[in-house]
Amino acid sequence: MKDLYSVLGVNATADAEAIKSAYRKLARENHPDANPGDTAAEERFKEISHAYDVLGDAEKRSAYDAERASPFARAGAGGGPRTGGGGPFGNIDVDLGDLFGSVFSRGGGAGPRPARGADIETEVTISFDQAMEGVTVPIALDKRDACSTCRGSGAKPGTSSSLCPECRGRGVRGREAGGFSVNRPCANCGGAGTIIETPCEDCGGAGSTSGRKRYNVKIPAGAKSGTKVRLRGKGQAGPAGTEPGDLFVVVAVGESERYTRAGDNLVIEVPITFAEAAMGAKVEIPTLDGKVAITVPPGSTDGRRLAVRGKGAPRMSGSGAGDLIATLRIVVPEKLGKRQKDALQKFADLDKRDPREALFT
Ligand SMILES: [Zn+2]
Ligand SMILES: [Zn+2]
CATH class of the missing domain: 2.60.260.20 (Urease metallochaperone UreE, N-terminal domain)
Known part of the structure; x- marks a missing residue:
């Protein structure tokens, strides 16, 4: 998967306006109507549209940034759910009507x-x-x-x-x-x-x-x-x-209470406990047609994304569906009973690593 920022030729720190203008310029240059029969331009145009669909949308962009920064982004878990990165943002169509309506309209x-x-x-x-x-x-x-x-x-x-x-x-x-x-x-x-x-x-x-x-x-x-x-x-x-x-x-x-949409993929936030995150777990999540069990790998961090293939939104073409992306959210209990506190204290006493060490080196 190509880096979406480099597709648009902008920095990862570029603001929305810079991204938009880079996209417009590239889209105009590579638009199929301007390059009839040029399949390379068509391919570039698809990449550009895809990149802008993600980077041009604040929510999708921050999801992409998180994934881009994650060490798991390209890891491909193999078997069962796979980590996001392969294609959570595939197959997105972009309506170019507003952009090209004036440029390519029939002459009056x-x-x-x-x-x-x-x-x-x-x-x-x-x-x-x-x-x-x-x-x-x-x-x-x-x-x-x-x-x-x-x-x-x-x-x-x-x-x-x-x-x-x-x-x-x-x-x-x-x-x-x-x-x-x-x-x-x-x-x-x-x-x-x-x-x-x-x-x-x-x-x-x-x-x-x-x-x-x-x-x-x-x-x-x-x-x-x-x-x-x-x-x-x-x-x-x-x-x-x-x-x-x-x-x-x-x-x-209209919006869903459970899912957000990223093209044909559906994204759902899945709360898990600290224990499930640390030790790994099998948890059930709702899909459009019933429940499915996903495997939370041991040592999962908050925000980790796990994809369930083919359980996203149906594709308008009629062939298959996108993926369901589960974003793990670690929930911390607001109150602890005495025995829970004791157990956690025991755990803390055994855990000698300093999570803030890197801040001072
Ligand atoms: Zn006449
Ligand atoms: Zn008449």
């Missing part, structure tokens, strides 16, 4: 009317459990849909629209300006390229009517906050005779 400017209707974005909130299982959510929204009377043509049923004589169906007209030919939308047909001679009475020739629409949106198991589900053709109706846009449903996922 003066031209024929849009060839399709506008896209719509709407948000649904689901619970953590629903996100783990997948859920179908009913939504309702007001939008323009193709007129059912004229089926979106705008022409009264039985009549048809004719080609605009001014622009001959192109929707634009050229105009000489300083030696250049400049295209402007045709004023005669409004850029549609066609003229409706007898408009549909229900939509007045627009080809669409507005109203409330209901859809059942299937959200896949493993959805994360920010996941976009696309309903093709369910956006706004376009101008008469054109395709509708798409409807994008942006998912917001």
Whole structure:
């Protein structure tokens, strides 16, 4: 596993702003749209996105820092649970919409009317459990849909629209300006390229009517906050005779009381006693489907991470699941009975090492 800081070319002490700007620069340079067919760039782009997904998120970054500093980070326990480090942060998708929307969007400017209707974005909130299982959510929204009377043509049923004589169906007209030919939308047909001679009475020739629409949106198991589900053709109706846009449903996922999410991995804090940490133990932890026993190795320190393969969040691709990462938390009793105190004192008398020795050398 490559060091995520070196992937972004920043120091481990870099602040959030420096990380963000390093990521943006690298992501732009290596974006697949800017390097078509370049698999090396694509690979770099994936690494960069992955690194930023971790380092760009304060919580994931501190978990990564802790793991990076831990002597167990690369130890791979073999058999049973393995120590985190191999891939607790694998398979993370990043939505680049906000970054590249402006850079890679279709060109606008003066031209024929849009060839399709506008896209719509709407948000649904689901619970953590629903996100783990997948859920179908009913939504309702007001939008323009193709007129059912004229089926979106705008022409009264039985009549048809004719080609605009001014622009001959192109929707634009050229105009000489300083030696250049400049295209402007045709004023005669409004850029549609066609003229409706007898408009549909229900939509007045627009080809669409507005109203409330209901859809059942299937959200896949493993959805994360920010996941976009696309309903093709369910956006706004376009101008008469054109395709509708798409409807994008942006998912917001509620929090779990037990787990936090790191990509497809789930992280759970597992309290253990000092005795369990020192001597090792088998402890049961809850997973999405029942309990599983993990082995706490003897001599475990607070914060040690143990991974249970395949017990994390389901992958949206439908193939398998991430890992469940157990973060050990040593709990210290607030009060001790007399016999407990005596036993601990006996232990203390036998433990002659000074844990603070290194502070003074
Ligand atoms: Zn109509
Ligand atoms: Zn025209």
